[in-house]
Amino acid sequence: PEPIALRVLHADADLLVLDKPAGLVTHPGAGRPAGTLQNALLHFDAALCALPRAGIVHRLDKDTSGLMLVARSLRGHTALTQMIAA
Numbered sequence: 001p002e003p004i005a006l007r008v009l010h011a012d013a014d015l016l017v018l019d020k021p022a023g024l025v026t027h028p029g030a031g032r033p034a035g036t037l038q039n040a041l042l043h044f045d046a047a048l049c050a051l052p053r054a055g056i057v058h059r060l061d062k063d064t065s066g067l068m069l070v071a072r073s074l075r076g077h078t079a080l081t082q083m084i085a086a
Helices: 037-044 046-050 074-085
Strands: 008-011 015-020 066-071
Touching (some): 015 037, 066 074
Antiparallel strands (some): 008 015
């Protein structure tokens, strides 16, 4: 978890809608263990550690900005995963 500012446009028990800025890496990877959206999400809501990738089911590239849906519950995660698969 890291205290990275997030622009949360909507939050409920199942979902977050975030405005991801360009330049923010979505999740840790080789050479980038910190300073990511996933690190910010774990600071924002520690309960997200119970979900795969802290509720992230899709990503936007580092240099891409835009709205992202992030799951906050298993129900939300399952629904997002099914919608993306379809």
